[in-house]
Amino acid sequence: MKDFKLLLIVAAITGILYWGVEPLAHSVMHPAVAPADYGFSDLEKIDSSKGNAAKGAELVMANCVACHGIKSQGFDAPMDHESASASYGVVPPDLSSAGRIYESNYLANFIKNPTKAAHLTHKFNESKPYPMPAYDWMSNEEIADIVAYFASIAPEKVSNQEVFVDACQRCHSMKYDKLLAETPEETLKDYMGSKAPDLSMMIRSKGEHYLHTFINEPQKLLHGTAMPRVGLNEEAEKQVVSYIESIGDSKKDERESLGIKAILFMMVLSVLAYLWKHKIWKEVE
Known part of the structure; x- marks a missing residue:
């Protein structure tokens, strides 16, 4: 009977520590924030559902391919990575999958005013302009046409790794999968103000929930960061996190089953x- 009472005391103390102290510590280290907003409700509504893809193609050829490649349509990037990063601070992304991985209204707003859409007005201004210029001189209809064009050429499926490459590899490496950032580290540091971390073990250090929130809106969790709001749609973001998990925590299922x-x-x-x-x-x- 004495042993049983001691067991109850130990169980009670453990319960108090786990359900009382641990949540308090977690709330201090990871304050509660609003859930991920995949509709990007703070942005102006630009309806691209009625956009004219043919007109959009003309606008893209006249305004975008000077900096961006569209490999799926036979347009290679106009500069190699080293030259592009030296010119812009970061390698411009290939746009082949833009209509597949980015939320359409975010993409439209990014074209119109990238600094505002990406929530980087605290980093870039008139004295330090963002590498991509704002196309707010275009009408919303013309921007909708561009988004419609990207949607028309978007692949039906992209692998988790391909989404990571298109959305993240310009700045971040995944050394565990032998993927290196396209932009040289020092160039990116000058551009962003800090080095972009390798993401090989990010799933283990931050966790899945943190990554979803951070990718969707970095300013919620790290105010003042140079990390842009990426603008991925919900499906593409899940693919990025799944890829990061597959590389940095490939034994997760085995570990959890072994724990039980x-x-x-x-x-x-x-x-x-x-x-x-x-x-x-x-x-x-």
């Missing part, structure tokens, strides 16, 4: 230890 087995083993061992102790002390008494 370990707990069951310790429970059985505890019962056997108690019965053994009870038998020994009964003989002594």
